[in-house]
Amino acid sequence: MSELIIADKTFSSRLFLGTGKFASYQLMEDAILASGTEMVTVALRRVEKNHDENIVNYIRHPHIQLLPNTSGVRNAKEAVLAAQLAREALETDWLKLEIHPDPRYLLPDPIETLKAAEELVKLGFIVLPYISADPVVCKRLEEAGVAAVMPLGSPIGSNNGLQTRAMLEIIIEQINIPVVIDAGIGTPSQAAEAMEMGADAVLVNTAIAIAQNPIQMAEAFKLGVEAGRLCYESGVGERSLTAQASSPLTAFLR
Amino acid sequence: MFQEIFKQYNWDSVKDLIYNKSSIDVGRALQKKSLDMDDFAALVSPAAAEYLEHLASKSHRLTQKRFGNTMQMYIPMYLSNECQNICTYCGFSLDNKILRTTLTDKQIIEEVEVIKSLGYDHILLVSGEANRTVGIDYFIHAIRLIKPYFSNISMEVQPLDEDEYKLLKEEGLYAVLVYQETYHKENYKDYHPKGKKSNFDYRLNTPDCLGKAGVHKIGLGTLIGLEDWRTDAWFCALHLNYLRKTYWQTKYSVSFPRLRPAAGYPDPKHIMSDKELVQLICAYRLFDENLELSLSTRENPDFRDNVIRLGITSISAGSKTDPGGYAGTLHALEQFEISDERTPREIAEMIQSNGYEPVWKDWF
Numbered sequence: 001m002s003e004l005i006i007a008d009k010t011f012s013s014r015l016f017l018g019t020g021k022f023a024s025y026q027l028m029e030d031a032i033l034a035s036g037t038e039m040v041t042v043a044l045r046r047v048e049k050n051h052d053e054n055i056v057n058y059i060r061h062p063h064i065q066l067l068p069n070t071s072g073v074r075n076a077k078e079a080v081l082a083a084q085l086a087r088e089a090l091e092t093d094w095l096k097l098e099i100h101p102d103p104r105y106l107l108p109d110p111i112e113t114l115k116a117a118e119e120l121v122k123l124g125f126i127v128l129p130y131i132s133a134d135p136v137v138c139k140r141l142e143e144a145g146v147a148a149v150m151p152l153g154s155p156i157g158s159n160n161g162l163q164t165r166a167m168l169e170i171i172i173e174q175i176n177i178p179v180v181i182d183a184g185i186g187t188p189s190q191a192a193e194a195m196e197m198g199a200d201a202v203l204v205n206t207a208i209a210i211a212q213n214p215i216q217m218a219e220a221f222k223l224g225v226e227a228g229r230l231c232y233e234s235g236v237g238e239r240s241l242t243a244q245a246s247s248p249l250t251a252f253l254r
Numbered sequence: 255m256f257q258e259i260f261k262q263y264n265w266d267s268v269k270d271l272i273y274n275k276s277s278i279d280v281g282r283a284l285q286k287k288s289l290d291m292d293d294f295a296a297l298v299s300p301a302a303a304e305y306l307e308h309l310a311s312k313s314h315r316l317t318q319k320r321f322g323n324t325m326q327m328y329i330p331m332y333l334s335n336e337c338q339n340i341c342t343y344c345g346f347s348l349d350n351k352i353l354r355t356t357l358t359d360k361q362i363i364e365e366v367e368v369i370k371s372l373g374y375d376h377i378l379l380v381s382g383e384a385n386r387t388v389g390i391d392y393f394i395h396a397i398r399l400i401k402p403y404f405s406n407i408s409m410e411v412q413p414l415d416e417d418e419y420k421l422l423k424e425e426g427l428y429a430v431l432v433y434q435e436t437y438h439k440e441n442y443k444d445y446h447p448k449g450k451k452s453n454f455d456y457r458l459n460t461p462d463c464l465g466k467a468g469v470h471k472i473g474l475g476t477l478i479g480l481e482d483w484r485t486d487a488w489f490c491a492l493h494l495n496y497l498r499k500t501y502w503q504t505k506y507s508v509s510f511p512r513l514r515p516a517a518g519y520p521d522p523k524h525i526m527s528d529k530e531l532v533q534l535i536c537a538y539r540l541f542d543e544n545l546e547l548s549l550s551t552r553e554n555p556d557f558r559d560n561v562i563r564l565g566i567t568s569i570s571a572g573s574k575t576d577p578g579g580y581a582g583t584l585h586a587l588e589q590f591e592i593s594d595e596r597t598p599r600e601i602a603e604m605i606q607s608n609g610y611e612p613v614w615k616d617w618f
C-alpha cells in the first residue's frame with residue numbers, strides 16, 4: 001500500500017479517527033492504537049485547559065498527528081478564532097476546519113468554510129476542511145490552498161455510507177490534493193468502498209466509538225481501509241452489465 | 255412569532271387527540287424515521303404506556319448514535335432569590351416571607367471557587383425576577399465576573415428582550431432556558447397572578463427573541479404537575495418544532511422539572527409517575543434525535559441512575575438551589591428541595607459505571 005502525503009507529511013495509515021462519543025478516554029486510546037491510525041482529530045471544545053483527565057493525554061503518541069477541529073463554530077469569524085486557540089493550546093498548525101451551523105444534520109456551510117479557509121491558509125494553517133460533496137466547492141477550496149478536502153459520504157454519525165457517491169467520484173477525479181471521505185461511514189465495507197473508489201483516506205468516529213467492542217471495530221476498519229486501498233492500487237476491473245466470456249467468440253481471429 | 259402558531263390550537267382538542275390515540279398509532283410512530291406532531295401525540299398518549307420498553311430501547315439507540323457514550327455535566331448557581339412575581343408553586347414567590355438576597359461580587363467569586371473545585375466547566379446561572387436590582391446590568395456584570403472561570407455559561411432567569419440577549423451573548427452567554435411552565439393559557443393566570451410573569455404571551459414569544467438574538471441554545475420545558483403533562487408536552491414539542499425550523503442554527507434542550515408530593519406543600523394537581531416521565535423522555539428523543547435532554551437533582555438517585563441510559567444527555571450534580579449555597583455563608587431559602595444529594599464525583603463515578611464518559615468541558 002502506497003503512503004499518503006498531506007502537506008509534506010507522510011502517513012502509512014489511511015484511516016483517520018475522531019475522538020467523540022467514546023465511553024471512556026482509555027477505551028478511546030485503545031481504539032486509536034488498534035486502528036493503526038496516524039491522524040486523530042479532537043474538538044477544541046473538548047480540550048481541557050488545566051485538568052488531569054485531559055482528552056489530549058490519551059491521543060498524544062509519537063506516531064500520531066493531532067488534528068484539532070473547530071466543531072461548534074457557526075461562521076468563518078468564529079472558526080478563525082477557534083483555530084488560533086487550537087494552535088495555541090495544541091501547538092500545531094494542522095486544523096480540521098468544520099463549520100456546521102445546522103445542529104440537526106451538522107451539514108457544512110460552504111460559504112463560511114471557503115471564507116475561513118482562505119483566511120486560515122494566509123495565517124499559515126494546514127487546513128483540512130470538512131465540506132459537502134460538492135465538486136465546485138472542493139475545487140474552490142483547493143485554489144484557496146487547503147492541504148486536503150474532506151467531503152462527506154452522508155451526514156455525520158448517520159452510518160449511512162456513501163450516499164453522495166456520484167459527486168465523490170467527480171471530486172476524486174478532478175482534484176489535485178488528497179480527498180479524505182469524512183462522515184457517514186458506518187461499516188468497514190463502506191470504508192473499503194470509499195477506498196476502492198480512489199479516496200486517499202477516510203475518517204471514522206461514531207461507528208467505532210459506539211460499537212459494542214470499539215477496539216475490535218477499530219481493527220476491522222483498519223483492515224477495511226487497507227483492503228480497499230490495495231484493491232484500488234491493484235487496478236479495479238471495469239464493471240459491465242453483460243457477462244464477459246473468458247474465451248471470447250472472436251478469439252479465432254488471431 | 256410562535257404566538258401566531260399557538261393561536262391555531264385549542265387545549266381541549268389537543269388533549270382529546272392525545273387521549274384518543276390507539277396502539278396502532280403508537281406502533282406507526284415507533285416505525286417512522288421522521289416524526290410529526292401527530293406521532294408525538296401518540297407517543298405521549300396513554301396508549302403508549304404498554305410500549306414503554308420499545309420506546310426506551312429506541313430512545314437509547316438514537317441517543318447513543320447522536321451523543322455517543324457521554325454525559326454532559328452542569329451545575330446551577332443561584333444569583334438571587336429576589337422576586338416580584340407570585341408563582342403559586344415556587345419557593346421564591348413574592349408572597350413568601352423569606353430572607354431575600356442577591357449575591358455581591360465577592361459572594362459570586364466565593365461561589366465560583368467552590369464550584370470550580372468540584373470540577374465544573376459548564377454553569378447555569380439562576381435568579382428570580384427582580385428587574386430593578388437583578389436586571390440586564392447585573393447579568394452583564396455577573397457574566398464578566400464569571401466568564402474567566404467557565405467555558406460555557408447558561409442562564410435561567412426572567413425573560414429579557416432581544417437586544418438584551420444580544421448584549422449577553424457578546425459577553426459569552428451560550429444558552430438560555432425559559433420554561434413556559436404551562437401552555438394552558440387560561441390556567442397560567444391562576445399560577446402566576448402577579449408580576450411580569452403573569453403575561454403569558456410575553457413569555458411565549460421569548461424563545462423567538464432568543465433565536466433572533468443568535469443565542470446558541472434555547473432550553474424549553476413545562477413544569478410537570480401544573481396541568482395535564484401530555485398536553486403540555488405536545489405544545490412544548492410544537493414550540494420546539496416551530497423554533498427548530500425558524501432558527502435553524504440554534505440548538506435546543508428540554509428539561510423535565512417535576513413537582514412531587516412533599517411534606518408541608520399541597521400536592522400537585524397532576525402527579526406524574528416515574529413510568530410516565532420515562533415515556534416522556536423517550537417521546538422527545540424519538541421526536542428529535544438531536545435534542546439535548548436534561549435531568550436535575552430534583553429526581554431521586556435510583557431514578558437518575560437508571561434513566562441516564564434512556565435518552566438524557568446532560569445532568570447536574572451537587573446542586574444548591576439557594577443563592578450562596580455553595581460557599582454556605584448566607585443560609586437563604588432554597589427554591590426547591592434536592593432529591594439527589596450525592597457529590598459531583600459520586601455522580602461521575604455512577605455515570606462511568608454505566609459505561610458513559612462524564613464530559614466536563616464541551617465549549618471553547
